[in-house]
Amino acid sequence: MSSVRPADQAFNREAIEAVLKRRFFYGPAFDIYGGVSGLYDYGPPGCALQANIVDTWRKHFVLEEDMLEVDTTMLTPHEVLKTSGHVDKFADWMCKDPATGEIFRADHLVEEVLESRLKGNLEARGLNIDAPKEDDKKRKKKVKEIKVVKLEDEVVEEYETILAKIDGYSGEELGEIIEKYNITNPGSGGKLHPPVAFNLMFETAIGPSGQLKGYLRPETAQGQFLNFSKLLDFNNLKMPFASASIGKSFRNEISPRSGLLRVREFLMAEIEHFVDPKDKRHKRFKEVSDLKLRFLPKDVQAAGKTDITEATIGDAVSSGMVDNETLGYFLGRVFLFLTKIGVNPERLRFRQHMANEMAHYAADCWDAELHSSYGWIECVGTADRSAYDLTVHAARTKEKLVVRETLEEPITVEAFEVDFDKKKFGPKFRKDAPKIENFLTTRNQCELENLGDELTKDGKIVVDIDGVEGKVEIDSSLISIEKKTKTEHIREYTPNVIEPSFGIGRILYCILEHSFWTRPEDSARGVLSFKPLVAPTKVLVVPLSSNEAFAPITQDVISSLRKLGISSKADDSSVSIGKRYSRNDELGTPFGVTIDFQTVKDGSITLRERDSTKQVRGSQKDVLAAIQAMVNGTSWEEGTKDLNVFEGQQE
Amino acid sequence: MSSVRPADQAFNREAIEAVLKRRFFYGPAFDIYGGVSGLYDYGPPGCALQANIVDTWRKHFVLEEDMLEVDTTMLTPHEVLKTSGHVDKFADWMCKDPATGEIFRADHLVEEVLESRLKGNLEARGLNIDAPKEDDKKRKKKVKEIKVVKLEDEVVEEYETILAKIDGYSGEELGEIIEKYNITNPGSGGKLHPPVAFNLMFETAIGPSGQLKGYLRPETAQGQFLNFSKLLDFNNLKMPFASASIGKSFRNEISPRSGLLRVREFLMAEIEHFVDPKDKRHKRFKEVSDLKLRFLPKDVQAAGKTDITEATIGDAVSSGMVDNETLGYFLGRVFLFLTKIGVNPERLRFRQHMANEMAHYAADCWDAELHSSYGWIECVGTADRSAYDLTVHAARTKEKLVVRETLEEPITVEAFEVDFDKKKFGPKFRKDAPKIENFLTTRNQCELENLGDELTKDGKIVVDIDGVEGKVEIDSSLISIEKKTKTEHIREYTPNVIEPSFGIGRILYCILEHSFWTRPEDSARGVLSFKPLVAPTKVLVVPLSSNEAFAPITQDVISSLRKLGISSKADDSSVSIGKRYSRNDELGTPFGVTIDFQTVKDGSITLRERDSTKQVRGSQKDVLAAIQAMVNGTSWEEGTKDLNVFEGQQE
Structure with missing residues (x-):
């Protein structure tokens, strides 16, 4: 059973919204003060449903796989999110109407206006817009009325191409589209300023002096990365392992809409699975390899299509569509979790991110999307964040965030090394000696090879060194740079991270929709067919x-x-x-x-x-x-x- | 069993801190970035311990008593917290050293300096300062060295009086004490600026225009009050009932210290029990009335003492020491909860707030304090907030936040009423008529009586009305004001609120201390004797x-x-x-x-x-x-x- 809604019953969003309000599943926060968009409170049944989903999540993932659950702070200092890239890149594009002061999210505005024009075109051509698309209601609110205007065939094609790629445009590209297609404030018709980046983090000041700038975290992940070394220790240095965290994150949406699907404060559950980049197999892979999932790979989307590929996870991994076993394993576990709590499997697909829409840290990403009356909604992102986060935090803090693995068999490696004639080197460069030594010992292999060649050829090297005035000349009586053979007993590496990240509120809302129907004998009698496991x-x-x-x-x-x-x-x-x-x-x-x-x-x-x-x-x-x-x-x-x-x- | 620590084993804070760090119960957040004071992350065992405490709390309170759990947002607009009083009153006093830029929390500074002077005095008098007080370690960090200086007897007495009342001073009073006793920056000896109020809420801006000022909530309570009407509906209009909420709250401490006991982001669990102000009995009172608690009432403290009164809850309520049954009931339930999760009952007392330390909204308040190596720590506050919050939010928003109760027997009430001769009244005042009518119908009984007297005496009344220009004169041909007898079938009232409010992090820390001991045969072998119920x-x-x-x-x-x-x-x-x-x-x-x-x-x-x-x-x-x-x-x-x-x- 995925849903007991009779096959011929159309979904009625107004009916479910009335039930959710009447039974106080959730409601606008600060309602008696007029509300604040993008903020919702959960009433008793919504709160219990959420608690049961979270409880199932904890059992299904954390307890079942011995994950290390942590609870880290939401307040996060600027420096951490600067390093992670969020200060610079966690932004949406917004356009301001200088006349009214209204602010629009650029990509949403383009989407709404073009879709309404396409609709007007269909009407103008007298085509039957069959059943009104379920997406329409929300859109109509913004674009007040659909103008019945016929479009040229080639314009229709251009619009459709833009809509298919809407998630991937830069601010500049959005600006060009807005200019080219004369997209204006749908309410007033006023011309808009070009898109500017708006950082989506809520900013605050920590402490009484106001000098420590901080943000509310945009994800729970960073707190897990920063504790990597303590967690590895706690796990008795064994790899691979996963940490997990359940908690609120924040996103200062430009103009939230779509109810629980786009909110400014939301509950997330995130797993960071740390794995050897050279071995992304998973020891429990065979438990999910025969599961059949509905995939929407990136090449299909790039061709402007949305055809589903049904395949077992085993085949998806062996064909290379899904990059590795660990990623495939988690897609399977996500599928099992979602269907366990009441998601209709026919309304669930795994969509691969296209290169241009990937988050700044991700190497590969598959979204579990759930279908709702608002369309397909990203509810769980499973990304391979590679070694990005651990690497940037380690570089910034000079703390090693690595795994040191004793090799069963020592290995022999060849590497360039610098040798110093300390007796001459120190006296020659005096106070600059440590800086110069540091410069040479932190060169990579390629640089060392070049410097070695220069030293052999010219009998000296000439370099610029931060903090040392002028050119530095070092001749071959002071140093030698040679390839040496070494035996290593320890392998040191920065783990890669596979991250399944769950938006609990979105999942909860989709379950509400997937569970809702009305008694055929009386459309006023709504039913929410929750599974007993999650029923409030x-x-x-x-x-x-x-x-x-x-x-x-x-x-x-x-x-x-x-x-x-x-x-x-x-x-x-x-x-x-x-x-x-x-x-x-x-x-x-x-x-x-x-x-x-x-x-x-x-x-x-x-x-x-x-x-x-x-x-x-x-x-x-x-x-x-x-x-x-x-x-x-x-x-x-x-x-x-x-x-x-x-x-x-x-x- | 309350603890298995051998009776003669002294508590060693360094030993437990080493264990908590080694086993990653918790650690400073952003440690590899140097940390941010007042922010901590829970590692796996701390996180599991916290989850088990929360789970027990939910079963003990929410499920056992059918409370209506809600999950409301942390982001809160300015207007709400302005109304609740937090914008104006949720502040601590801070003093700045203009020379160094250091900032001190005024009451803590006075406390530390006077205590260290008292200690110096004892040493100067050659008195045996028996076992060093467990509080010392922390204090020594601030006040670097204790100067051995003998004090006059009367100065000692003054210091002790100040310390006994330290929680109750205003900013001005703290300033006078700092001036009078020459309290300076303990590090540099520098003179400090007088205390200024520092609001403890973290501020942020909601939405892209930056115009909606908001804060991170200082308590979960406001979200519950704002949803009062929806909750009453959900409860099928039955009274009394309780809502509950578990979630993070925030407090921008001036200079946090004492580890988990004073942090800037913390988990709270709060209950708002809505009750008829005329009937604060509780139907399950007899289940706790024989429980014996350790009370520290306000009159004992006012006399500068800390003697414990042991009494059953039944006696405490019937003697009037605890104001009412519902308050007493919750004190009992709090006691049962705390001991169930491993608090040592001998290190638990209920301290009544003195009038001068009560929060701005509270009518009466009892803190469950747990004893730790930092002294007695407030862990659960059970306050009677009266009708304060519902009243101020209703007044501000014009939304009724009341209970309407059908009376079993209608009651007869006498009340002054205004009658209008509509045929004359409207034409006479034209566009001002609605405003004047509204003015008259919203007068209270006392005002109506006065207006009635004036009308009888002078044949007219003369009043100022907002939005109407000049004096308004209304004569007795237009209105009459008379005492009338009415039969009422509905009683309308604003409920009072009894609020047990739990600081989960503080409770968790005290349980850690109450559970810790070392094997007598080897002091390096620490043991945490958690009850199985909460053990990670x-x-x-x-x-x-x-x-x-x-x-x-x-x-x-x-x-x-x-x-x-x-x-x-x-x-x-x-x-x-x-x-x-x-x-x-x-x-x-x-x-x-x-x-x-x-x-x-x-x-x-x-x-x-x-x-x-x-x-x-x-x-x-x-x-x-x-x-x-x-x-x-x-x-x-x-x-x-x-x-x-x-x-x-x-x-």
Whole structure:
């Protein structure tokens, strides 16, 4: 079962939004103050759903694979994010309308305007725009009305090409497109300033003097990288290993929209798997190699297509489409996690990043995208960040962030080395000697080879050295540069990092959409068919009425469930049983227990299943055992096979 | 058992700090960049300990009492925190040394300097300063050396009075003390500027225009208050109820010190219990009323004493020392939670806030303080915030944040009311009519009575009304103001809030201290005696050696434990069993399972208890069952009574 929505039922975003609001899954933060766009609060069911997703994530990844979970700070000093590249490159392009002061995100604006023009063209040509695309609603809000204007065939083609590549344009290119196609403020028609980069990090000052500039982290990853050496120690120096972190990150979006899909503060769960760059095999690869995934590789996209390649992970890796076993292993684990928590596998694809859209640190990246009424949404990025982050932090701080591996067999290496005649070298250069020595000993092999050649040819070398005035001349009586053969017992390397990075809020929203349907007999009765594993509440306990005899039994059922670790809620409000079940169908509560007069007589209770509304009856003990089995994954048919079908109370 | 530390063992902070660092419970954030004071990262065992504390908190409070957990944003717009009072009042006093640029927190500086002078005085008088106070180490760092100077008796008395009241001084008072007692920069002796207020919130700008000023929240509470109406709805309008939230909050400390006890970013868990101000009884009060707590009430402190009053919660409430049942109930629940997770009850007291130290919103407040080597530390504040927050947010936003309760019996109330002769009133005042009508209908009872008197006496009233030019004269042909008798069916009220607020990091640190001891036979062997409930890992699985025969058994034990939901780690490193156990004693792992050659023969395994190092042996099935029972709270004696004592491997 991926969803119980009847095959012919169209998805209705207004209906689900009404349910999510009414049941307070989430709502705009600071609502009574008018709200702040891009900030949302989770109410009780949203908060519980999120907690259950996070709990499953922790069991599926951290506990299952002995990952080292850390909790690092969100406040991050400028220097760290300068080194990582975020200060310079973590930005979007924005355009300002100087007349109104409005600010637009350049790529989104281009996308919206061109799409609405394409739509106007279709109407102008009298073509049937079949079912309105589900994306339309949101777009219409910005581009107020679609002008019915026919476009030349070649313009249509140009627009479509631009839209296919929209994620990959530079600011300058966006500026050219805006200029060339006369894209203006959709509200006022006003001309816009050319795009400028806007850094997406929230800035603040740490400490009372205001001198330590800091940011709210844009990802949890940096905190994990900075602790690499401590984590390697904690892992008794064994490689490969993974760290993990669950926490909030921040992104000062230019103009957030699309509800939970684009927010300024969001929960992430990230894994940094540190691996030997020379050996990216994974010892548990065979556990996922037969899984069949839906891939959208980069060459298909480069050709302007979106055709899916279905393949097993084993084949995807052996054909080279997915770069290595570890990357493939995590794609499989991501797939298993997402489907376990209720993602519809038919609405999940793995899209490879094209070269021009890759984050500044990534060597290869596959996004798990979930389909929603807003289109395909990036929910989990699995990137090979290579050795980028550890290398730049090590270079900046002069702290080694490496693995030292004792070689089973020592190896012989040839390398150029500098030898100093210390007795002459020191006196000759005096206070500059250490700087010059440092300069020579930090040259790479290629540079040393060149310097050695120069020394042999000219009998001296002449170099510029930072902090030493003038040219430095060193003759061959002071140093020698020669290739030597050495035996090494230790191999030192900077690990590569494979990073699966989860946007919990986006996943949660997609699960809401994938789970939502309405009863065919009454479109006002929404149901959220959560899997029991993640459902905010597992069992609703409803006494038939407020009759005093029911209260102690209700309490007893609730506390028996609590002892089994199963979350439940009693609803003894005065509305009808049917109404109470409807309310809980909207909350996604998978099971309902009814207590009635028969219960008082013989202790039997009724158990109802949310999706089918089937009911069975049995002793409290048997029903609770059935619930426990089903919460742990047993099917309804199997779990209730020893209970009696019940058709007493109708809804 | 509260701690297994031998009674005569002195606490050694250096020893525990070495263990916490070595085992990466936590460490300075951005360490390789030199660190940022007040920011710490949790390594794997610290992170797991924190997760277990949070998980227990959620079960103990949220699930047990059906609280409505929410997850609200940290980013908070200026307007919200202006209304709550934080923009104006959430500040500490700081003094700057204009010569060096150093900044000091004024109250801490006064405290440190006076304490060091008192110590110098004792030495000068040749008095035995018995065991050095555990507080000393930290203080010595600031006040470099204690000058041995004898003080007059009356000066000693003045100093002691100041120290007893140090939490209650205003900035001006601190300035006077600094001036009067010539308190200077302890490092340089330089004179300081007078104290100025420093707001402790981190400021940032939301959105691209930079115009929406925001802060990182100083507490999770405001997000809960703002959602009050949605939560009341969600609770089917039933009162009382509680919301709860777990999340990070921020405080830009002037000069953080004391490790985890004073940090700039910290995890909080807060409950907002909304209650009828006229009825603060609690229906589960009797479950805690016989619990005996250690109280330090405000009148004792006002007399400069710290004597503990031991009393049951029932007596404390009935005597009026604790204001009401709900407050008392939560003090009891806080006590049960803290002792459940390993706080030593003898090092826990409930201290009432004195009037002058109360937060700006609090009507009454009791801090659960835990004793540590830094002194008594506020870890849980349980405050009665009255109706403060809901009232100010409602006034600012014009949104009603109230409960409307249908009265069982309608009540009769007498009240002044304004009646308008609409036919004359409208034409007379024209466009100003709505404003004038609004003015009159929003007067309170007392104002209406006065206006009524004026109208009777003068035949008219004359008033100033915002937005209406000049004096407004209204005569008795247009309105009447009379006392009328009305029947009301609805009672409308703003709930009061009882707020237990937990600093998770401080609690975690105190548990570390309360759990730490060293083996009497070897002070280098530290042990952290965590309760199994919160221990980062419950079971260490150690194969005797790297012999191949052990690997599948190790895997089998690990996966059997995982199925039981019990976290475990294998340690198959090549060091001796004793060393491996020592390492895990430092990690606080309560149980150890050894796999040896006998295991290969008959499947039996050894089980070791961390604190006593006792060992027993039995079949894998029996040992795992014993572990499961003990993780759920069964004692070692009870849990292992059917297993055989084992004395094979010595450590």
